[in-house]
Amino acid sequence: MLIILKHGAGQAQIATIVAEVERVGYRPHVSEGESTTLIGAIGKGPTPELLEHFRALPEVAEVIPISKPYKLASLEVQPKPSVISWPTGSTGGNAFMVAAGPCGVESREQILTAARFVKRHGAQMLRGGAFKPRTSPYSYQGMGRAGLDLLVEARAETGLPVVTEVLSPEQVELVAEHADMLQIGARNAQNFALLQAVGETNKPVMLKRGMSMTLEEFLMSAEYVLSRGNLKVILVERGIRTFEKATRFTLDVSAVPALKSWTHLPVWIDPSHAAGKRDYVIPLALAGVAVGADGIIVETHPEPEKALSDAAQQLHEHEFALLMKKVRAILPAVGKEMVGGLELA
Ligand code: PEP
Ligand code: MN
Numbered sequence: 325m326l327i328i329l330k331h332g333a334g335q336a337q338i339a340t341i342v343a344e345v346e347r348v349g350y351r352p353h354v355s356e357g358e359s360t361t362l363i364g365a366i367g368k369g370p371t372p373e374l375l376e377h378f379r380a381l382p383e384v385a386e387v388i389p390i391s392k393p394y395k396l397a398s399l400e401v402q403p404k405p406s407v408i409s410w411p412t413g414s415t416g417g418n419a420f421m422v423a424a425g426p427c428g429v430e431s432r433e434q435i436l437t438a439a440r441f442v443k444r445h446g447a448q449m450l451r452g453g454a455f456k457p458r459t460s461p462y463s464y465q466g467m468g469r470a471g472l473d474l475l476v477e478a479r480a481e482t483g484l485p486v487v488t489e490v491l492s493p494e495q496v497e498l499v500a501e502h503a504d505m506l507q508i509g510a511r512n513a514q515n516f517a518l519l520q521a522v523g524e525t526n527k528p529v530m531l532k533r534g535m536s537m538t539l540e541e542f543l544m545s546a547e548y549v550l551s552r553g554n555l556k557v558i559l560v561e562r563g564i565r566t567f568e569k570a571t572r573f574t575l576d577v578s579a580v581p582a583l584k585s586w587t588h589l590p591v592w593i594d595p596s597h598a599a600g601k602r603d604y605v606i607p608l609a610l611a612g613v614a615v616g617a618d619g620i621i622v623e624t625h626p627e628p629e630k631a632l633s634d635a636a637q638q639l640h641e642h643e644f645a646l647l648m649k650k651v652r653a654i655l656p657a658v659g660k661e662m663v664g665g666l667e668l669a
Pocket of ligand 1: 427453457508509510511532562594597
Protein backbone atom coordinates (compact mmCIF):
# COMPACT_ATOMS: atom_id res chain seq x y z
CA MET A 325 0.00 0.00 0.00
CA LEU A 326 1.02 3.59 -0.46
CA ILE A 327 0.82 5.95 2.49
CA ILE A 328 0.61 9.64 1.64
CA LEU A 329 1.64 11.87 4.52
CA LYS A 330 -0.03 15.16 5.31
CA HIS A 331 1.35 18.26 3.64
CA GLY A 332 4.46 19.56 5.41
CA ALA A 333 5.18 16.34 7.34
CA GLY A 334 8.71 16.49 8.76
CA GLN A 335 11.37 13.92 9.62
CA ALA A 336 9.73 13.07 12.96
CA GLN A 337 6.40 12.23 11.29
CA ILE A 338 8.17 10.21 8.60
CA ALA A 339 10.08 8.25 11.26
CA THR A 340 6.85 7.50 13.15
CA ILE A 341 5.15 6.05 10.08
CA VAL A 342 8.27 4.14 9.00
CA ALA A 343 8.39 2.53 12.44
CA GLU A 344 4.70 1.65 12.27
CA VAL A 345 5.10 0.11 8.81
CA GLU A 346 7.94 -2.05 10.12
CA ARG A 347 6.01 -2.96 13.24
CA VAL A 348 3.18 -4.49 11.18
CA GLY A 349 5.70 -6.53 9.18
CA TYR A 350 5.98 -4.45 5.98
CA ARG A 351 9.05 -2.91 4.38
CA PRO A 352 9.00 0.90 4.11
CA HIS A 353 10.19 2.81 1.05
CA VAL A 354 10.27 6.58 1.57
CA SER A 355 9.98 8.96 -1.35
CA GLU A 356 10.21 12.63 -0.36
CA GLY A 357 8.75 14.99 -2.93
CA GLU A 358 8.68 18.79 -2.99
CA SER A 359 5.45 19.03 -1.02
CA THR A 360 4.36 15.49 -0.15
CA THR A 361 6.08 12.46 1.26
CA LEU A 362 5.02 9.02 0.08
CA ILE A 363 5.81 5.89 2.03
CA GLY A 364 5.43 2.61 0.18
CA ALA A 365 4.68 -0.27 2.53
CA ILE A 366 5.85 -3.36 0.70
CA GLY A 367 4.57 -6.81 1.61
CA LYS A 368 1.57 -9.01 0.98
CA GLY A 369 -1.70 -7.33 -0.05
CA PRO A 370 -3.01 -5.30 2.92
CA THR A 371 -6.26 -6.23 4.67
CA PRO A 372 -9.03 -3.61 4.83
CA GLU A 373 -8.33 -3.36 8.58
CA LEU A 374 -4.70 -2.48 7.98
CA LEU A 375 -5.63 0.20 5.44
CA GLU A 376 -8.02 1.64 8.01
CA HIS A 377 -5.37 1.48 10.74
CA PHE A 378 -2.99 3.66 8.72
CA ARG A 379 -5.76 6.00 7.55
CA ALA A 380 -6.57 6.74 11.19
CA LEU A 381 -3.02 7.88 12.07
CA PRO A 382 -2.74 11.68 12.52
CA GLU A 383 0.31 11.99 10.21
CA VAL A 384 -1.46 10.32 7.28
CA ALA A 385 -3.45 12.09 4.54
CA GLU A 386 -4.40 9.03 2.49
CA VAL A 387 -3.67 5.33 2.04
CA ILE A 388 -4.09 3.59 -1.28
CA PRO A 389 -3.46 -0.05 -2.16
CA ILE A 390 -0.78 -0.41 -4.88
CA SER A 391 -2.53 -1.95 -7.84
CA LYS A 392 0.53 -3.29 -9.69
CA PRO A 393 2.11 -6.66 -8.88
CA TYR A 394 5.53 -4.97 -8.89
CA LYS A 395 5.80 -2.50 -6.04
CA LEU A 396 9.24 -0.92 -5.62
CA ALA A 397 9.60 -0.61 -9.39
CA SER A 398 6.27 1.15 -9.66
CA LEU A 399 5.64 4.81 -10.35
CA GLU A 400 2.89 4.56 -7.75
CA VAL A 401 5.56 4.15 -5.07
CA GLN A 402 8.09 6.52 -6.56
CA PRO A 403 6.70 9.03 -9.03
CA LYS A 404 10.06 10.70 -9.72
CA PRO A 405 12.44 9.05 -12.20
CA SER A 406 15.41 7.27 -10.57
CA VAL A 407 18.77 8.69 -11.52
CA ILE A 408 21.90 6.52 -11.30
CA SER A 409 25.29 8.19 -11.49
CA TRP A 410 28.96 7.40 -11.99
CA PRO A 411 31.81 9.95 -12.10
CA THR A 412 31.53 9.99 -15.88
CA GLY A 413 27.79 10.38 -16.28
CA SER A 414 24.24 9.74 -15.12
CA THR A 415 21.16 8.00 -16.44
CA GLY A 416 17.50 8.74 -15.70
CA GLY A 417 15.37 11.87 -15.81
CA ASN A 418 16.95 14.01 -18.50
CA ALA A 419 20.39 12.39 -18.17
CA PHE A 420 21.40 10.10 -21.02
CA MET A 421 24.31 7.66 -21.01
CA VAL A 422 26.25 5.64 -23.55
CA ALA A 423 28.04 2.41 -22.62
CA ALA A 424 30.14 0.87 -25.37
CA GLY A 425 32.82 -1.70 -26.00
CA PRO A 426 33.28 -5.18 -27.34
CA CYS A 427 30.95 -8.11 -26.80
CA GLY A 428 33.69 -9.99 -24.96
CA VAL A 429 37.08 -9.18 -23.49
CA GLU A 430 39.53 -11.06 -25.71
CA SER A 431 43.01 -9.68 -24.99
CA ARG A 432 44.79 -6.80 -23.27
CA GLU A 433 45.36 -5.01 -26.53
CA GLN A 434 41.78 -5.48 -27.73
CA ILE A 435 40.09 -4.13 -24.60
CA LEU A 436 42.53 -1.25 -24.08
CA THR A 437 42.21 -0.17 -27.70
CA ALA A 438 38.42 -0.30 -27.48
CA ALA A 439 38.39 1.55 -24.13
CA ARG A 440 40.53 4.35 -25.57
CA PHE A 441 38.43 4.90 -28.66
CA VAL A 442 35.02 4.65 -27.00
CA LYS A 443 36.20 7.27 -24.50
CA ARG A 444 37.59 9.45 -27.27
CA HIS A 445 34.21 9.46 -28.99
CA GLY A 446 32.34 10.29 -25.78
CA ALA A 447 31.11 7.01 -24.23
CA GLN A 448 30.73 7.25 -20.47
CA MET A 449 31.08 3.55 -19.66
CA LEU A 450 33.01 0.58 -21.04
CA ARG A 451 31.31 -2.73 -21.69
CA GLY A 452 32.97 -6.11 -22.18
CA GLY A 453 31.98 -9.61 -21.14
CA ALA A 454 34.57 -11.54 -19.14
CA PHE A 455 32.17 -14.46 -18.74
CA LYS A 456 30.08 -15.07 -21.85
CA PRO A 457 26.72 -16.90 -21.76
CA ARG A 458 26.78 -18.72 -25.10
CA THR A 459 23.96 -20.67 -26.65
CA SER A 460 26.48 -23.35 -27.61
CA PRO A 461 28.91 -24.85 -25.07
CA TYR A 462 31.48 -25.01 -27.89
CA SER A 463 31.44 -21.24 -28.57
CA TYR A 464 33.86 -18.75 -26.97
CA GLN A 465 33.11 -18.60 -23.24
CA GLY A 466 35.18 -15.53 -22.37
CA MET A 467 38.48 -14.99 -20.54
CA GLY A 468 36.92 -15.31 -17.09
CA ARG A 469 38.90 -13.85 -14.16
CA ALA A 470 41.69 -12.60 -16.39
CA GLY A 471 39.08 -10.63 -18.35
CA LEU A 472 37.93 -8.93 -15.15
CA ASP A 473 41.51 -7.86 -14.40
CA LEU A 474 41.81 -6.39 -17.90
CA LEU A 475 38.61 -4.41 -17.41
CA VAL A 476 40.04 -3.00 -14.19
CA GLU A 477 43.21 -2.04 -16.08
CA ALA A 478 41.14 -0.34 -18.81
CA ARG A 479 39.22 1.60 -16.15
CA ALA A 480 42.45 2.67 -14.45
CA GLU A 481 43.81 4.02 -17.71
CA THR A 482 40.69 5.70 -19.11
CA GLY A 483 38.62 6.54 -16.03
CA LEU A 484 35.61 4.80 -17.61
CA PRO A 485 33.49 2.69 -15.24
CA VAL A 486 32.96 -0.86 -16.49
CA VAL A 487 29.89 -3.06 -16.93
CA THR A 488 30.29 -6.80 -17.29
CA GLU A 489 28.05 -9.83 -17.07
CA VAL A 490 27.62 -12.11 -14.06
CA LEU A 491 26.33 -15.59 -14.85
CA SER A 492 25.69 -17.24 -11.51
CA PRO A 493 25.08 -16.39 -7.84
CA GLU A 494 28.50 -17.85 -6.96
CA GLN A 495 30.21 -15.33 -9.27
CA VAL A 496 28.48 -12.26 -7.87
CA GLU A 497 31.04 -11.42 -5.20
CA LEU A 498 33.98 -11.71 -7.59
CA VAL A 499 32.37 -9.70 -10.39
CA ALA A 500 31.09 -7.04 -7.96
CA GLU A 501 34.66 -6.55 -6.68
CA HIS A 502 35.79 -5.65 -10.20
CA ALA A 503 32.84 -4.04 -11.99
CA ASP A 504 30.99 -0.75 -11.62
CA MET A 505 27.73 -2.24 -12.89
CA LEU A 506 26.58 -5.87 -12.96
CA GLN A 507 24.99 -7.10 -16.16
CA ILE A 508 22.28 -9.76 -16.06
CA GLY A 509 21.88 -11.18 -19.54
CA ALA A 510 18.70 -12.03 -21.42
CA ARG A 511 19.28 -15.73 -20.81
CA ASN A 512 19.38 -15.16 -17.05
CA ALA A 513 16.60 -12.60 -16.81
CA GLN A 514 14.42 -14.98 -14.78
CA ASN A 515 17.22 -16.63 -12.80
CA PHE A 516 15.67 -15.59 -9.52
CA ALA A 517 18.57 -16.79 -7.33
CA LEU A 518 20.94 -14.64 -9.39
CA LEU A 519 18.60 -11.63 -9.27
CA GLN A 520 18.41 -11.93 -5.49
CA ALA A 521 22.18 -12.28 -5.22
CA VAL A 522 22.86 -9.07 -7.17
CA GLY A 523 20.12 -7.46 -5.07
CA GLU A 524 22.33 -8.04 -2.03
CA THR A 525 25.17 -5.95 -3.51
CA ASN A 526 25.45 -2.18 -3.69
CA LYS A 527 26.43 -2.19 -7.38
CA PRO A 528 23.97 -0.91 -10.01
CA VAL A 529 22.44 -3.73 -12.03
CA MET A 530 21.82 -3.67 -15.77
CA LEU A 531 18.99 -6.12 -16.41
CA LYS A 532 18.40 -7.25 -19.99
CA ARG A 533 14.90 -8.25 -21.03
CA GLY A 534 14.51 -11.97 -21.56
CA MET A 535 13.89 -12.77 -25.20
CA SER A 536 10.34 -13.97 -24.61
CA MET A 537 9.40 -11.94 -21.56
CA THR A 538 6.39 -9.69 -21.27
CA LEU A 539 7.08 -6.25 -19.86
CA GLU A 540 5.25 -7.15 -16.68
CA GLU A 541 7.47 -10.21 -16.22
CA PHE A 542 10.48 -7.95 -16.89
CA LEU A 543 9.41 -5.61 -14.08
CA MET A 544 8.84 -8.56 -11.76
CA SER A 545 12.45 -9.63 -12.39
CA ALA A 546 13.60 -6.10 -11.52
CA GLU A 547 11.46 -6.37 -8.40
CA TYR A 548 13.53 -9.39 -7.28
CA VAL A 549 16.61 -7.13 -7.22
CA LEU A 550 14.84 -4.15 -5.65
CA SER A 551 13.19 -6.28 -2.97
CA ARG A 552 16.64 -7.23 -1.67
CA GLY A 553 17.47 -3.60 -1.03
CA ASN A 554 19.37 -2.70 -4.21
CA LEU A 555 17.35 0.10 -5.81
CA LYS A 556 19.78 0.79 -8.66
CA VAL A 557 18.42 -1.15 -11.61
CA ILE A 558 18.50 -0.24 -15.30
CA LEU A 559 16.11 -2.07 -17.64
CA VAL A 560 17.47 -2.87 -21.10
CA GLU A 561 15.29 -3.67 -24.12
CA ARG A 562 17.55 -5.81 -26.32
CA GLY A 563 15.06 -7.33 -28.73
CA ILE A 564 12.53 -10.10 -28.35
CA ARG A 565 11.89 -13.24 -30.32
CA THR A 566 9.28 -12.99 -33.05
CA PHE A 567 8.67 -14.79 -36.35
CA GLU A 568 10.87 -12.27 -38.20
CA LYS A 569 14.25 -13.55 -39.34
CA ALA A 570 15.69 -10.44 -41.03
CA THR A 571 17.09 -9.32 -37.71
CA ARG A 572 18.54 -11.41 -34.89
CA PHE A 573 15.72 -10.28 -32.56
CA THR A 574 12.93 -7.72 -32.96
CA LEU A 575 13.71 -4.48 -31.14
CA ASP A 576 10.57 -3.60 -29.22
CA VAL A 577 10.83 0.19 -29.20
CA SER A 578 7.38 0.45 -27.67
CA ALA A 579 8.85 -1.13 -24.54
CA VAL A 580 10.45 2.24 -23.73
CA PRO A 581 7.31 4.40 -23.45
CA ALA A 582 5.33 1.51 -21.97
CA LEU A 583 7.90 0.84 -19.24
CA LYS A 584 8.23 4.54 -18.54
CA SER A 585 4.50 4.79 -17.94
CA TRP A 586 4.81 2.17 -15.19
CA THR A 587 8.26 2.52 -13.63
CA HIS A 588 10.73 5.11 -12.39
CA LEU A 589 13.70 2.92 -13.33
CA PRO A 590 15.94 4.07 -16.22
CA VAL A 591 15.29 2.25 -19.50
CA TRP A 592 18.03 1.63 -22.05
CA ILE A 593 18.13 0.21 -25.56
CA ASP A 594 20.67 -2.36 -26.76
CA PRO A 595 20.52 -2.06 -30.56
CA SER A 596 23.42 -4.48 -31.12
CA HIS A 597 21.84 -7.73 -29.94
CA ALA A 598 18.50 -6.81 -31.48
CA ALA A 599 20.05 -6.07 -34.89
CA GLY A 600 22.57 -8.86 -35.15
CA LYS A 601 23.99 -6.99 -38.17
CA ARG A 602 26.14 -3.89 -37.87
CA ASP A 603 24.33 -2.04 -40.67
CA TYR A 604 21.15 -1.93 -38.58
CA VAL A 605 22.76 -0.87 -35.31
CA ILE A 606 22.92 2.90 -35.86
CA PRO A 607 19.28 3.29 -37.02
CA LEU A 608 18.00 1.14 -34.14
CA ALA A 609 20.09 3.06 -31.60
CA LEU A 610 18.69 6.33 -32.91
CA ALA A 611 15.16 4.94 -32.68
CA GLY A 612 15.89 4.16 -29.04
CA VAL A 613 17.06 7.70 -28.35
CA ALA A 614 14.07 9.18 -30.17
CA VAL A 615 11.59 7.06 -28.25
CA GLY A 616 12.91 8.32 -24.93
CA ALA A 617 15.50 5.79 -23.70
CA ASP A 618 17.78 6.94 -20.88
CA GLY A 619 20.82 5.30 -22.41
CA ILE A 620 22.17 2.84 -24.94
CA ILE A 621 24.65 0.01 -24.72
CA VAL A 622 26.42 -0.69 -27.98
CA GLU A 623 28.98 -3.26 -29.12
CA THR A 624 32.07 -1.99 -30.90
CA HIS A 625 35.39 -3.74 -31.49
CA PRO A 626 38.80 -2.65 -32.85
CA GLU A 627 38.58 -5.42 -35.48
CA PRO A 628 34.95 -6.60 -35.58
CA GLU A 629 35.57 -9.20 -38.30
CA LYS A 630 38.01 -10.98 -35.98
CA ALA A 631 35.77 -10.85 -32.90
CA LEU A 632 35.42 -14.15 -31.04
CA SER A 633 31.71 -13.53 -30.35
CA ASP A 634 28.99 -11.47 -32.07
CA ALA A 635 31.33 -10.49 -34.93
CA ALA A 636 28.55 -9.51 -37.34
CA GLN A 637 26.99 -6.87 -35.09
CA GLN A 638 29.98 -5.04 -33.59
CA LEU A 639 30.64 -1.56 -34.98
CA HIS A 640 33.96 -0.41 -36.41
CA GLU A 641 35.44 2.59 -34.66
CA HIS A 642 34.39 5.00 -37.40
CA GLU A 643 30.82 3.71 -37.24
CA PHE A 644 30.77 4.18 -33.47
CA ALA A 645 32.03 7.74 -33.90
CA LEU A 646 29.23 8.40 -36.40
CA LEU A 647 26.68 6.90 -34.03
CA MET A 648 27.82 9.24 -31.23
CA LYS A 649 27.52 12.24 -33.51
CA LYS A 650 23.97 11.32 -34.49
CA VAL A 651 22.95 10.54 -30.91
CA ARG A 652 24.17 13.98 -29.83
CA ALA A 653 22.10 15.56 -32.61
CA ILE A 654 18.88 13.87 -31.47
CA LEU A 655 19.22 14.30 -27.69
CA PRO A 656 18.05 17.96 -27.54
CA ALA A 657 14.87 17.04 -29.44
CA VAL A 658 13.89 14.63 -26.64
CA GLY A 659 14.97 16.95 -23.84
CA LYS A 660 17.94 14.86 -22.75
CA GLU A 661 21.63 15.48 -22.39
CA MET A 662 24.80 13.58 -21.66
CA VAL A 663 25.93 15.02 -18.35
CA GLY A 664 29.15 14.65 -16.43
CA GLY A 665 31.05 13.15 -19.34
CA LEU A 666 34.83 13.14 -19.49
CA GLU A 667 36.61 15.81 -21.49
CA LEU A 668 36.80 14.72 -25.09
CA ALA A 669 40.35 14.14 -26.23
C1 PEP B 1 25.84 -9.27 -24.33
O1 PEP B 1 25.55 -8.14 -23.89
O2 PEP B 1 26.93 -9.54 -24.88
C2 PEP B 1 24.80 -10.32 -24.28
C3 PEP B 1 25.11 -11.60 -24.23
O3 PEP B 1 23.55 -9.80 -24.32
P1 PEP B 1 22.12 -10.50 -24.17
O4 PEP B 1 22.11 -11.10 -22.79
O5 PEP B 1 21.17 -9.36 -24.32
O6 PEP B 1 22.00 -11.53 -25.27
MN1 MN C 1 27.28 -9.75 -27.47
